[in-house]
Structures are given as structure tokens and as C-alpha cells.
Amino acid sequence: MSSTTDLHSHSTASDGTLSPEALLSHAAKQGIKRFALTDHDTTAGLAAAQQRAQELGIELVPGAELSVSWEGKILHVVGLYIDTRHPPLQAGMAILRHERETRAREIGRRLTRHGIDESYQAAKRFAQGEMITRAHYARALVAEKQAKSPQDAFRRLLGKGCPGYVASPGAGLTEAVNWITGAGGIAILAHPLAYGLTRLWLPLVLEAFRKAGGSAIEVVYGRNTPAENRKSAQLAREYHLKASLGSDYHGPRQGGVRLGELPALPADLEPVWRHSGAT
Numbered sequence: 001m002s003s004t005t006d007l008h009s010h011s012t013a014s015d016g017t018l019s020p021e022a023l024l025s026h027a028a029k030q031g032i033k034r035f036a037l038t039d040h041d042t043t044a045g046l047a048a049a050q051q052r053a054q055e056l057g058i059e060l061v062p063g064a065e066l067s068v069s070w071e072g073k074i075l076h077v078v079g080l081y082i083d084t085r086h087p088p089l090q091a092g093m094a095i096l097r098h099e100r101e102t103r104a105r106e107i108g109r110r111l112t113r114h115g116i117d118e119s120y121q122a123a124k125r126f127a128q129g130e131m132i133t134r135a136h137y138a139r140a141l142v143a144e145k146q147a148k149s150p151q152d153a154f155r156r157l158l159g160k161g162c163p164g165y166v167a168s169p170g171a172g173l174t175e176a177v178n179w180i181t182g183a184g185g186i187a188i189l190a191h192p193l194a195y196g197l198t199r200l201w202l203p204l205v206l207e208a209f210r211k212a213g214g215s216a217i218e219v220v221y222g223r224n225t226p227a228e229n230r231k232s233a234q235l236a237r238e239y240h241l242k243a244s245l246g247s248d249y250h251g252p253r254q255g256g257v258r259l260g261e262l263p264a265l266p267a268d269l270e271p272v273w274r275h276s277g278a279t
Contacts, residue, residue: 003032003220003245003260003261003262003263003264004031004032004033004034004260005032005033005034005035005245005262005273006027006030006032006034006035006036006245006249006259006260006262007034007035007036007038007061007063007078007080007244007245007246007273008036008038008065008078008190008218008221008222008244008245008246008247008248008249009023009027009035009036009037009038009246009247009248009249009250009259010037010038010039010040010065010248010249010250010251011037011039011045011049012045012128012130013037013039013042013044013045013130014039014040014042014065014130014131014133015039015040015133015134015135015136015250016039016249016250016251017250017251017252018251018252019045019048020037020045020046020048020049020052021048021049021051021052023037023249023251024049024052024053024056024058024060025052025056026259027056027058027260028056028057028058030258030259030260030261031260032058032259033057033058033059034058034059034061034273035058035059035060035061036060036061036062036063036078036080036246037049037060037061037062037063038063038064038065038078038079038080038246039064039065040064040065040066040067040100040131040133041064041065041066041067041093041096041097041131042064042097042131043062043064043082043090043093044130046060050062061080061081061273062080062081062082062083062084063078063079063080063081063082063185064078064079064082064089064093065077065078065079065190066078066079066092066093066096066171066176066179066180067096067100067168067169067170067171068170068171068172068173068176069168069169069170069171069172069173070205070208071208073195073197073201073205074167074168074170075170075173075195075205075209076189076190076191077173077176077177077180077187077188077189077190077214078187078188078189078190078218078244078246079179079180079183079185079186079187079188080185080186080188080244081184081185081186081275082180082183082184082185083183083184084183086179086182086183086184088178088179088182088183089180089182089183092171092175092176092179093179095171096169096170096171097131099169100131100132100133100169101131101132102169103166103167103168103169104120104123104131104132104133104137105120106166107119107120107123107134107137107158107165108120108121108123110163110164110165110166111137111157111163111164113163114157114163114164116141116144116146116157116164119137119141119144119146119164120132122140122141122143122144123136123137123139123140124136125140126139126143134154134158135150135250137153137157137164138150138153138154138158141153141157141158173208173209173212174212174213177209177212177213177214178212178213181213185275186215186216186272186275187209187212187213187214187215187216188214188215188216188217188218188242188244188272189205189206189209189214189216189217190218190221190246190248191221191223191224191248192205192206192217192218192232192235193221193224193228193231193232194221194223202235206235206239206241207239210239210240210241214241215241215242216236216241216242216243216244216272217232217235217236217239217241217242217243217244218232218244218245218246219232219233219235219236219243219244219245219265219266219269220232220243220244220245220246220262220263220264220265221245221246221247221248222246222247222248222249222255222257222261222262223248223255223256223257226263229263233265233266233269236269237268237269242269242270242271242272242274242275243265243266243269243270243271243272244271244272245262245264245265246262247259247260247261247262
């Protein structure tokens with residue numbers, strides 16, 4: 001299966017492995033016509049991505065994926081069709097990036113106490129001057145032969161309860177949604193089934209998200225099973241939310257997902273691109 005729309009991806013501006021330009025070139029090869037770059041807490045890659053998109057005839061949807069903390073749970077909210085010049089959005093993301101840097105340094109300190117030296121500097125090299133994330137640490141740990149794979153690094157060293165785990169920073173839910181909607185965008189709860197929420201917590205999160213001004217969820221997700229896509233579609237119906245779809249692509253051989261290899265949204269759901277007036 002293949003979709004000509006993919007609205008969730010990452011470049012080297014955050015934790016992806018392809019530059020914005022290379023990412024757009026790859027999207028074109030996959031036959032994608034509508035594409036969103038949604039780096040974590042930054043829009044730094046969008047200018048280069050837009051230039052390449054124009055050369056390739058791809059509609060680039062400006063976006064970002066914001067880290068959110070609600071009731072002790074970390075959520076991701078994707079903002080699409082945002083005005084990247086909106087001062088409150090940029091100021092808010094700057095705070096989140098500063099918190100990410102503080103977290104990255106603390107991960108390094110904890111790994112040093114665990115007997116793994118210079119991990120912060122190694123992760124910094126993988127980040128190539130951009131913000132340092134756990135994905136960069138995972139790649140560095142593999143390169144330094146401290147882990148067999150990025151998945152192994154997360155399982156033994158970086159995941160919750162592990163020696164290098166540090167809780168992710170995040171904006172308040174209402175605060176983050178307001179940054180997105182204030183920038184003219186649409187706020188989307190990314191991969192709602194990927195947080196491990198119980199049957200009790202999932203409805204509470206969706207109600208809080210909608211109350212905060214969120215209006216869509218990611219129904220089709222690159223790591224979902226077909227059953228999970230169907231469940232997400234039903235949630236969109238029950239909570240009267242628009243639908244988005246995205247691979248959450250981070251680059252070749254990262255997480256086993258591929259650009260554009262997504263099923264279509266159910267016909268009865270309203271797609272998020274209607275927000276822009278597109279068909």
C-alpha cells in the first residue's frame with residue numbers, strides 16, 4: 001500500500017538521519033505529493049525543506065512535534081499548517097529546546113556514573129550541531145559498542161527505569177495547543193495508542209486534549225498494526241476529531257518504517273488537510 005500524503009517526519013534538525021533536502025528528495029521518490037516535516041520542538045529545517053519541495057513539486061506542510069506533559073504523562077502534539085514566524089510558538093519551542101539540552105547533559109552524567117564515559121560528547125557528534133535527543137544517544141552507544149542496536153540501547157540504558165533514563169521535558173497541554181492554534185495551525189495528538197495508556201487513561205487524555213483546543217488525532221501511524229489503525233479511527237469518530245496520517249519517519253533503517261507506505265484514511269473521517277482548504 002502507498003499513500004501520496006505523509007504528515008509526520010523528522011530530519012537532522014531534530015533526531016532524523018536525513019537532511020531536510022534529502023528527506024524531501026526521498027519523499028519525491030516514494031511518490032509523495034503532500035508532506036509534513038515535523039521535527040521535535042523546532043522549525044529549523046523548514047526553510048531548506050520548502051525550497052526543495054518547490055523544486056520537486058511537493059506540497060510541504062509546515063509543522064513541528066511538541067513535547068507535552070499532562071498529569072505526569074508525556075504526550076506528543078503535532079502542529080500542522082503553522083505560521084513559523086509566530087512569536088509565542090517560537091518562544092515556547094526555545095524553552096523546550098533548552099530543557100532538552102539540560103536533559104541531554106543529565107543523561108550523560110548518569111551514563112558516566114554507570115561506567116560509560118564521554119557519552120554526551122559522542123551523542124553531540126551524532127546531533128551535528130542540532131539538539132541532542134535520546135535517539136542520538138542510542139546511535140552513539142551502538143557506535144561505541146555499548147549496545148547492539150538502538151533498540152537495545154533504549155531497553156538497557158535509556159528507557160524508563162534504566163541507568164541513563166531522565167524524564168522528558170514538556171510544555172503544558174493547553175499551553176502547547178495554544179501555541180499551535182495561535183500560529184494558525186491545527187493541533188494533532190500524535191500516535192494516541194503508543195503511550196501505553198490504560199482503558200481508563202486514554203479517554204481522559206482525549207477529553208483533556210479536546211478541551212485544550214486540540215481537534216485531530218493521528219489515525220494512521222507508521223508503527224500501528226491494522227487493528228490499531230481501526231481503533232484510532234473509532235476514537236476519532238467517538239470524540240469528533242479530524243484525522244491525520246504519518247509514518248513518523250526518522251531515516252533509513254530507523255524504526256522499520258518507510259515514507260508513504262500507509263493505508264488511506266477511512267472515507268468517513270475528515271482529513272486534517274481540510275484545515276487549509278486543500279482537497
